[in-house]
Amino acid sequence: MAVDCDGSAGDFGGIRRECRERLIVGVAMLAGLLFCGAASAQTVAATKRVLIGMPDTLLGAWHSDDDDGRLDCKAYRKIKSARDITEETGGLVGALMITSKLLHAYSDYGEGDFYVVKRVILQDSQRWDVDALVGVDSMPEEGMEGSRETFRLTLSNGVLSMNEENAADGTRHVRAFFKCGNILDGMYIEPASDKATEGYTGRAAATSRSVNGGIRPSRPGVRRTT
Known part of the structure; x- marks a missing residue:
């Protein structure tokens, strides 16, 4: 005989117990699904969390992942402090300096x-x-x-990829770097508080050839050929 849980098939105690058991199992399954969904959402939220600054693993001097970048890194490692940077020292062209609140990508022209x-x-x-x-x-x-943009940084096997979108035409520009060393002493001053730009109001402290946050040698990062 089919079991009718609305009672129309009879009021036998066994049938009522079976209906209650089915109901309990169904509620438990539904609760389990809801719990799993909530746990999954919490896991995603925990993974994609917002940081107040750059992670420690990315801080430092990163150079272009090619032969020129390795040559520049060699020159950069010979510099003891930011005050020693001159036209002859080189070591900065194509480099990416990462502090907690600032990324500075040096070019072969300007800042x-x-x-x-x-x-x-x-x-x-x-x-x-x-x-x-x-x-x-x-x-x-x-x-x-x-002036506002979002870009992605990916670290894989020691290579840091910087993936940016060209706002003009939507094309992607990817640059690859390797970790060369630490930021030179005196190269940047971190802000005491997050105001103005809400994260970096610092200035370069090393020389009189500085402009709003970065060292400015007469020809920044001139590459050494020896």
Whole structure:
């Protein structure tokens, strides 16, 4: 005989118990599914958490992952402090300096690009999305139109990839770096508090040839050929 849990098939005690047991099992299964969904959401939220600055594993001097970058790294390692940077020292062309609140990408002309960190979103243990204000040849100013961008950093087998999108045409630009060493003493001053640019209001401390946050040798990062 089919079991009718609304009681129309009879009021036998055994049938009622079976209906109650089925109901309990169904509720338990539903609760389990809801719990798993909540746990999964919590796991995703915990993985993609927001950091207040760049992670320690990325701090330092990164050089282009090619022959020129290795040559520049060799020159950079000979420099003892930022005050020693001159036209002859080289070691900065194509380098990416990463502090807690600032990324400074040196170019072979001018000051290069300055990325003032607003927030860092941890995607997983080796990937970060960096939301930053961007300035070309000088520190960016809060509220500058078009100066805000988000780019991805990925660390794999010691190689740091910087993946940016060209706002003009939507194309992607990827640069690869290897860790050369630490930031030179006196190269950057970290801010005492998060104001103005909400993360980096510092200045270069090393020489009189400084512009809003980065060392400025007469020809920044001139490459040594010996």
